[in-house]
Amino acid sequence: MHMGLGDYIxxxxxxxxxxxxxxxxxxxxxxxxGLALDYCPxxxxxxxxxxxxxxxxxxxxxxxxxxxDVDAIYLxxxxxxxxxxxxxxxxAGGNAKLIGGSIMVDQTILSSKGKAKEALVxxxxxxxxxxxxxxxxxxxx
Numbered sequence: 001m002h003m004g005l006g007d008y009i010x011x012x013x014x015x016x017x018x019x020x021x022x023x024x025x026x027x028x029x030x031x032x033x034g035l036a037l038d039y040c041p042x043x044x045x046x047x048x049x050x051x052x053x054x055x056x057x058x059x060x061x062x063x064x065x066x067x068x069d070v071d072a073i074y075l076x077x078x079x080x081x082x083x084x085x086x087x088x089x090x091x092a093g094g095n096a097k098l099i100g101g102s103i104m105v106d107q108t109i110l111s112s113k114g115k116a117k118e119a120l121v122x123x124x125x126x127x128x129x130x131x132x133x134x135x136x137x138x139x140x141x
Contacts, residue, residue: 011042012124028076031101031126035074056081059088070096078103086116100125 036046047067052059063085066073073096077085082104098119105125109116 027103028101031076032074035099035126057084059085060092063089063092063094066094066096072097072099074099074101075104076101078106079108082109083112083116086119087114090115090119098123102126 032049040046047070050062050065052062056062073094075082075085075098078101086109100120100123102125105120105123109120111117
């Protein structure tokens with residue numbers, strides 16, 4: 001679960017209205033549940049839950065269905081799915097703040113080339129530490 005991420009997002013940013021947009025399987029359900037346990041009691045609102053079926057490659061209709069009045073979008077996608085979404089979201093002109101599940105900020109995405117990796121700059125996430133982080137603080141850890 002992502003206990004702590006909801007509190008962090010609510011207290012350290014302006015994200016007050018967010019839809020989780022995630023894959024439709026149990027692993028991600030527990031991540032969303034953990035996020036909601038911290039986020040909602042503090043006043044954060046999950047405005048819409050969009051559960052995307054496994055095997056989705058074209059996210060354009062789901063991106064079009066995202067509410068316009070949200071501060072952030074939580075993504076529970078990983079691997080090629082996350083790369084596809086991030087590329088398609090940028091191509092569609094999406095500009096909401098992104099919040100990442102643990103599998104969205106894994107080495108598959110952080111090691112990818114192109115726009116998908118660039119979309120992760122500044123993303124709040126709960127997950128493993130990136131072993132290729134090249135900042136001074138990352139090298140000390």
